[in-house]
Amino acid sequence: MLRAEDEFASISKDPRIAYALWAVLGIIGGHRFYLGDTGRSIAMLFTLGGLGVWTLLDGFFVGRRVRTVNHRRRAAVMARHGIIEPANPRHG
Template sequence: MDLTLARAEFEFAAVAKDARVAYGLWLVTGIFGGHRFYLGDTGRSVAMLFTLGGLGVWTLADVFFVGRRVRAVNRERRAAIMARHGIVEG
C-alpha cells in the first residue's frame, strides 16, 4: 500500500463515525438530539434540543435514518480526506 494512501486511511479511521455509537446516543439522548450532535448536524441538533425532538416525532423518525446518515457522513469525510491527500477514488 502506498504510504500516502495508508496515511489517508489512518486519518479517516480517526474521524469515522460508528453507527453503533450513533444508535446508542439515539437511544439515550435521542429526544435532545445527541446522535445528531455526534454526526455533526448542529442545526438539526439544536432544533431537536429546543423542541424535545419535535415532541418526539423527529426522534422516532430518526431510528430509520441514523444508519444512512452515518454512512453519508463517513463517505463525505473520506472523500474530503482523500482529496486533501491528492488521492482520486473511482
C-alpha cells in the same frame, strides 16, 4: 494511501455509537450532535425532538446518515492527500 486511511479512521463515525446516542439522548438530538448536524441538533434540543416525532423517525435514518457522513469525510480526506477514488454508485 496509508496516511489517508489512518486519518479517515480517526474521524469516521461508528453507527453503533450513533444508535446508542439515539436510544439514550435522541429526544435532545445527541445522535445528531455526534454526527455534526449542529443546526438540527439544536432544533431537536429546543423542541424535544419535534415532540418525539423527529426522534422516532431518526431511528430509521441514523444508519444512512452515518454512511453519508463517513462517505463525505472519506472523500475530503482522500482529496486532501491527492487520492481520487471512483464514485460510489450508492452515494453518487
